[in-house]
Amino acid sequence: MKIFTNDQIRSIEKYTIENEGVTSDELIERAAAAITCEIMSRWRQSKNVWVIAGQGNNGADALAVARMLLEQGYNVQVLLFNVFGRLSEGCIHSRKRLLDLGDVNFTEVTGDFNPPFISPDALVIDGLFGSGLREPLTGGFRSFVDYINESKATIVSIDVPSGLMAEWNEDTLRRNVIHAHLTLAIQFPRVAFFIADNAEFLGEWKVLDIELSQQETRNTQSRFFLLEKNDAKRVLRHRSRFSSKADYGSAMIVAGSYGMLGAAQMCARGALRSGVGKLTLHIPRCGFTVMQSEVPEAMVQVDRNDGGITEINLRHKYDAVALGPGMGTHDLTVRAVETFVNHAEKPLLLDADALNCIAERPTILNTIPPMSVLTPHAGEFDRLFGEHNCMEARIKTAVEKAAYYDIIILLKGYYTTVVRPDGRILFSCSGGPALATPGSGDVLTGVIAALLAQGYSPDIAATLGAFIHGYAGELAAETHGEYGVLATDIADRIGTAIRDIMC
Numbered sequence: 001m002k003i004f005t006n007d008q009i010r011s012i013e014k015y016t017i018e019n020e021g022v023t024s025d026e027l028i029e030r031a032a033a034a035i036t037c038e039i040m041s042r043w044r045q046s047k048n049v050w051v052i053a054g055q056g057n058n059g060a061d062a063l064a065v066a067r068m069l070l071e072q073g074y075n076v077q078v079l080l081f082n083v084f085g086r087l088s089e090g091c092i093h094s095r096k097r098l099l100d101l102g103d104v105n106f107t108e109v110t111g112d113f114n115p116p117f118i119s120p121d122a123l124v125i126d127g128l129f130g131s132g133l134r135e136p137l138t139g140g141f142r143s144f145v146d147y148i149n150e151s152k153a154t155i156v157s158i159d160v161p162s163g164l165m166a167e168w169n170e171d172t173l174r175r176n177v178i179h180a181h182l183t184l185a186i187q188f189p190r191v192a193f194f195i196a197d198n199a200e201f202l203g204e205w206k207v208l209d210i211e212l213s214q215q216e217t218r219n220t221q222s223r224f225f226l227l228e229k230n231d232a233k234r235v236l237r238h239r240s241r242f243s244s245k246a247d248y249g250s251a252m253i254v255a256g257s258y259g260m261l262g263a264a265q266m267c268a269r270g271a272l273r274s275g276v277g278k279l280t281l282h283i284p285r286c287g288f289t290v291m292q293s294e295v296p297e298a299m300v301q302v303d304r305n306d307g308g309i310t311e312i313n314l315r316h317k318y319d320a321v322a323l324g325p326g327m328g329t330h331d332l333t334v335r336a337v338e339t340f341v342n343h344a345e346k347p348l349l350l351d352a353d354a355l356n357c358i359a360e361r362p363t364i365l366n367t368i369p370p371m372s373v374l375t376p377h378a379g380e381f382d383r384l385f386g387e388h389n390c391m392e393a394r395i396k397t398a399v400e401k402a403a404y405y406d407i408i409i410l411l412k413g414y415y416t417t418v419v420r421p422d423g424r425i426l427f428s429c430s431g432g433p434a435l436a437t438p439g440s441g442d443v444l445t446g447v448i449a450a451l452l453a454q455g456y457s458p459d460i461a462a463t464l465g466a467f468i469h470g471y472a473g474e475l476a477a478e479t480h481g482e483y484g485v486l487a488t489d490i491a492d493r494i495g496t497a498i499r500d501i502m503c
C-alpha cells in the first residue's frame with residue numbers, strides 16, 4: 001500500500017473534484033459523516049462534546065461533524081478560531097449550515113479569549129489544523145493546544161492531531177501538538193503515523209474512506225509504502241509439490257561467541273522455520289556439541305577459535321550469508337568481519353555484532369557489497385552512524401547512508417522501517433510489544449537470511465521478513481501474552497505465520 005505525502009493527497013483530492021463530479025463541500029460532508037459515524041459507535045449522546053474548529057477545511061470538517069452530532073441529539077459546544085479573518089470557503093459553508101440549525105452553542109474566536117473549562121469527562125473533537133499546517137504552532141494556538149491536552153478530556157483528532165505535520169516533525173517542539181486518543185485520518189494514513197516518535201500524539205488511529213479517485217490513487221507514485229498482510233500474501237511464493245530442498249536455497253549464518261551461542265541457535269531456528277533449503281552455521285568451536293544437539297537440522301562448521309569468530313571462510317557457495325548474532329566485538333572478530341566483507345561479492349545480511357564490529361572500524365562500510373541488508377536497532381544504528389535523538393532523525397540518516405553505500409537499512413521497531421538505496425521507504429505493520437524480548441532480532445535475521453536464500457530480493461526479503469516476524473510475534477503473544485513471549489516462541493510460530501498470511 002502506498003503512503004502519500006500531503007501534496008500528493010491534495011492533488012488526488014483535486015483530481016477527484018475535477019474529474020469525478022464531486023465538490024469540495026461534498027468531500028467535507030463525506031468526511032464528516034464518516035467521523036460522526038465513528039464517534040457515535042464509541043460514545044453515547046450523554047457525552048459532552050466540544051468541537052474545536054480552525055480556519056481551514058479541517059475546521060470545515062469539524063463544523064460539519066458538530067452539525068451532524070447535534071442532529072443526532074448530542075450536547076455540542078463549538079469554538080471556531082477565526083483570528084486572521086481568513087476562513088476557507090469550506091469552513092464558511094460548514095459554519096453556515098451549522099448556524100442554520102438555530103440555537104447552537106457556538107463561539108467564534110476573533111482575538112484574545114479566555115478558554116472555557118473543558119471537563120475531563122468531555123469529548124473534544126480536534127479540527128483546529130489538518131494537512132494545511134505550514135509550521136509548528138506558536139503563540140495563542142500553542143497555548144490552546146497545551147490547554148486542551150491538560151484538560152484530560154478524551155480527544156479525537158480529525159485527519160491529524162493539530163500541530164503534527166503529516167510527514168516530518170523532527171523540528172516540531174513536542175509540546176505544540178494535540179495528544180489525541182483517537183486520530184481519524186481522511187482517506188489515507190500519513191507518513192508521520194509510522195514513525196515511532198509520533199505515537200504519543202496519534203493514540204489509536206483509523207483511516208476513513210471518503211472515496212477519493214481510485215484511478216488517481218493508482219496512478220500516483222510514492223516513495224513510502226506500507227506492507228500489510230495482503231501485500232505479504234501477494235509476495236510470498238507458493239511451493240511446488242515437486243520441489244525439493246535444493247529449490248529453497250542454502251544459507252550460511254556466522255554467529256555466536258562463548259556465552260552467546262543462544263543467539264546463533266535462535267537465528268538458526270528463525271531460518272529453519274522460514275523454509276530455507278539448507279542451513280550451515282559457522283560458530284566458535286565451543287558451541288559444536290550444543291549446536292549439533294539443539295539444532296540438528298543445521299550443519300555446523302566451527303571456527304578454529306574456541307570462544308569467538310576469528311576467520312570466516314566459505315567452503316561452499318551460499319545463496320545467502322548472514323553475519324552477526326552474538327558474535328561479540330573482540331579484535332579478532334572485527335578483523336575477521338573486515339576481511340570477509342572486503343572479499344564478499346554478493347549482498348550480505350549484517351546484524352547485531354557484525355554492525356558493532358563495523359562501528360569499531362567504520363571503513364568496512366565502504367566495502368559492503370551493494371544491496372546488502374543491515375538490520376540495526378536504534379542503539380546499533382547510532383553506534384554506526386552517530387547519535388540521534390529520535391527515530392525520524394534515524395530514518396533521514398538511513399536514507400542518506402542507504403544511498404551513499406548502496407545498501408538496504410532495516411531499522412527495527414514498531415513499524416520496522418526498510419530504507420532502500422533509491423530512497424524508497426517501506427514500513428512493516430505487524431508486531432507489537434511482545435517482540436521486545438531478548439533474541440527477537442536474532443530470529444528476524446534468520447527469517448531474512450532464509451528469504452534471501454530462497455531468492456527474494458534483498459529489499460523484499462527485509463520487509464517481508466519483518467512482517468512475518470512481527471506476525472509470528474503477535475501469534476506468540478496470543479498464547480503467552482505481551483510479557484511472556486520468548487524469542488524461541490516467535491521462531492516456532494513463523495511457519496504458522498507464513499501459512500496464515502498465505503491463506
Ligand SMILES: NC(=O)C1=CN([C@@H]2O[C@H](COP(=O)(O)OP(=O)(O)OC[C@H]3O[C@@H](n4cnc5c(N)ncnc54)[C@H](OP(=O)(O)O)[C@@H]3O)[C@@H](O)[C@H]2O)[C@@H](O)CC1
Pocket residue numbers: 009010013027028031054055056057058059060061086088090128129130131132133134135136137138141158159160186187212
Ligand atoms: N484530503 C481530502 O481529500 C480532504 C480533506 N479534508 C480536510 O481538509 C483538511 C485540509 O484543509 P486545509 O488545506 O484547509 O488545511 P487546514 O489544516 O485545515 O488549515 C490551513 C489553514 O491554517 C493556516 N495555518 C497553517 N499553518 C499555521 C500555523 N502554524 N499557525 C497558524 N495558522 C496556520 C493556513 O494559513 P495559510 O497557510 O493559508 O496562511 C490555512 O489558513 C484536511 O486535514 C482534512 O481535514 C476534507 O475536508 C475532505 C477532503
Ligand SMILES: [K+]
Pocket residue numbers: 058126127128129130157158159160161162
Ligand atoms: K486536527
